[in-house]
Amino acid sequence: IAGDADALNALFYENYFAKHEAEHPFTMQRLYDIKLTKMKKTKKISLCAMLTALGVVALYLGSVFEVMDLSVSCAASLTVLFCTVELGNKYAAAVYAGTSVLSFILVPNKWIAVYFIMFFGIMPITKKLFEKTGKIFSWVLKIAAFNAEIFAFYFIARELDFFEENESGLVSLLAMLALANAAFIMADILYTLLFGIYCKKYRARIRKFLK
Numbered sequence: 001i002a003g004d005a006d007a008l009n010a011l012f013y014e015n016y017f018a019k020h021e022a023e024h025p026f027t028m029q030r031l032y033d034i035k036l037t038k039m040k041k042t043k044k045i046s047l048c049a050m051l052t053a054l055g056v057v058a059l060y061l062g063s064v065f066e067v068m069d070l071s072v073s074c075a076a077s078l079t080v081l082f083c084t085v086e087l088g089n090k091y092a093a094a095v096y097a098g099t100s101v102l103s104f105i106l107v108p109n110k111w112i113a114v115y116f117i118m119f120f121g122i123m124p125i126t127k128k129l130f131e132k133t134g135k136i137f138s139w140v141l142k143i144a145a146f147n148a149e150i151f152a153f154y155f156i157a158r159e160l161d162f163f164e165e166n167e168s169g170l171v172s173l174l175a176m177l178a179l180a181n182a183a184f185i186m187a188d189i190l191y192t193l194l195f196g197i198y199c200k201k202y203r204a205r206i207r208k209f210l211k
Contacts, residue, residue, distance in 0.1 A: 043210070044087055044091055047083075047086075047087065047091075047210075048083065048087070048091050048094050048095050048098070049098075051079040051080075051082065051083055051095045051099075052079070052094075052095050052098040052099050052102065054079050055076045055077075055079040055080070055095065055099035055103070055116075055121075056099055056102045056103050056106060056107070058072060058075055058076040058079075059072060059073065059076050059099070059103045059107050059112055059113060059116060060103070060106060060107050060108075062075075062076070062109075062112055063107045063108050063109035063112050069109065069111055069112040069115060070115060070183070072112060073112055073115040073116040073119070073120045073121075074120045074187055074190075076099065076103075076116055076120070076121070077116065077120040077121050077123060077124060078124075078194070079095060079099065080092050080095050080096050080099070080121055080122075080123075080124045080125065081124035081191055081194070081195070082198075083095045083124075084124045084125055084127075084128045085195065085198070085203075086206070086207075086210055089125055089128060089129065092124065092125050093125060096121045096122060096125065099116065099121060100113070100116065100117040100121055103116060103117075104117065114153075118149055118152075118153050119146070119149055119153075119184075120187070122149075123146075123184075123187065123188070123191070124191060126141075126142065126145055127142065127188060127191060130142050130145070142184075142188065143181065143184070143185075146180075146181070146184045147177075147181070150177060150180055154173075
């Protein structure tokens, strides 16, 4: 079908994606990627700039309420998720990089920027890449990548003396690791649910602007 422009346009304009993609998140992405080539580059760049600014503003506002730093980091990553869906990984990586650099420079609470940089910001990109390998194996890859990020974060923070040593260090670390993995799984499921809702209710309208 990729070589048949008429058939592809028929699928696109008859809301084929809106009807079917919510039932099978990410499975229709390859067909839609073909359509992305028709979008003007200037429009893509402008959209990336707006998404980057939105992510930085969200992280900045979230730094005011420190108890919400993880939640806000996760919410800010939705800009990257949107970009992976509508523009592809190349532009999503640009939004992630831009948001990471600017938030680390501008946001008063550096931890909220670190959470975005190390975990939530990159998650939509790796999610899309890994889910091309199949449902079961993708979970193995996603969890393995997340735990690698956790250990990298821990060892860097420990070397910089950001953590205080305590007697129950191993128990505390294992408990935090279990909680972090549970939070990661819930965030991944949330991304999938939001993606399904977006495809079903809003994507057809937004796609008209992105053409």
